[in-house]
Structures are given as C-alpha cells and as structure tokens.
Amino acid sequence: MSIQGQCHCRNISYQLEWPHNLDVIPCRACSCSFCTVHGASYTSHPKASLSVGIRVAEEHSIYRFGTETADFHVCSRCGCVPFVTCEIDGQVYAVVNTKTFGSIENYPLEESTADFGNEDVSVRLARRKKFWIPNVSIDIPTQPSAPPRTVE
Numbered sequence: 363m364s365i366q367g368q369c370h371c372r373n374i375s376y377q378l379e380w381p382h383n384l385d386v387i388p389c390r391a392c393s394c395s396f397c398t399v400h401g402a403s404y405t406s407h408p409k410a411s412l413s414v415g416i417r418v419a420e421e422h423s424i425y426r427f428g429t430e431t432a433d434f435h436v437c438s439r440c441g442c443v444p445f446v447t448c449e450i451d452g453q454v455y456a457v458v459n460t461k462t463f464g465s466i467e468n469y470p471l472e473e474s475t476a477d478f479g480n481e482d483v484s485v486r487l488a489r490r491k492k493f494w495i496p497n498v499s500i501d502i503p504t505q506p507s508a509p510p511r512t513v514e
C-alpha cells in the first residue's frame with residue numbers, strides 16, 4: 363500500500379510504499395525523552411521505501427541528541443517530526459512517524475512501546491540496519507524557495 367503523509371504545514375511531505383502483503387502496520391511509541399514530548403510513534407520495514415519532498419529547505423532542520431547516530435528531521439515552521447534517518451556504512455535508513463500519516467485512521471496500525479535506552483551503539487546500528495527502511499530518497503530544493511503555503 364502507498365501511504366501519503368506530511369508535517370502539519372506540509373513543508374515536509376512523503377510517500378511511504380508499504381509491502382502490500384502485510385495487513386498490519388506495526389508502530390512503536392519510542393520512550394526516549396525527545397519522542398515522548400513529540401508523541402511520536404514510528405514504523406519501518408526492510409521492504410518498504412520512502413520518498414520525501416521538502417518545499418522550503420530553510421525550514422527543514424535536523425536535530426541530534428544522545429548517541430547522535432540518528433537525524434530527527436524537524437519542520438522548523440510547524441515543529442513536526444515526520445521521519446528519522448540514520449546513515450550506516452554510506453547507506454541511509456529511515457523510520458516514519460505514523461502520527462504524520464495523512465488520514466491516519468485509514469491504516470491498520472498496531473502500536474507497541476519500545477525502550478532502546480540501554481542499547482549500546484553497535485547493537486543499535488545493527489538493529490536499524492535490519493529493520494529500518496533501506497530505500498530512502500530525500501528531495502531538498504537547492505533553488506530559491508517558493509513562498510510557504512498557507513495552512514487552512
């Protein structure tokens with residue numbers, strides 16, 4: 363299935379191609395301090411692919427903390443975090459925040475909680491390599507940006 367999502371002001375939008383033979387989308391409410399304050403709940407699948415489009419590059423920022431191995435992609439206009447990436451051996455892996463799915467009620471989400479706080483870095487990276495989305499494209503404009511769209 364194909365899932366469209368975006369941040370609240372639509373500066374960051376994405377299309378997630380989810381393996382069609384799966385009838386649930388498992389997601390994890392991460393218990394780290396950052397994800398708790400954002401209420402984020404992530405999903406990923408090694409056979410999924412993610413294509414991200416960013417309208418205004420200046421209003422996209424990356425936040426890192428803790429082990430600094432993950433890039434939290436934050437819309438600096440509306441504050442949402444639609445996805446997170448991690449680069450391992452030159453390859454970009456991603457997880458998507460299901461709270462930013464368009465029409466979230468339409469998808470068979472199955473939420474659990476996860477606490478990865480005690481994982482060491484090598485275990486963490488190995489887990490991401492195995493479970494995160496390995497096909498990721500991020501389109502950031504290099505041209506002067508279009509004026510931001512009005513939020514309704």
Ligand SMILES: [Zn+2]
Nearest residue numbers: 369371437440
């Ligand atoms: Zn936004």
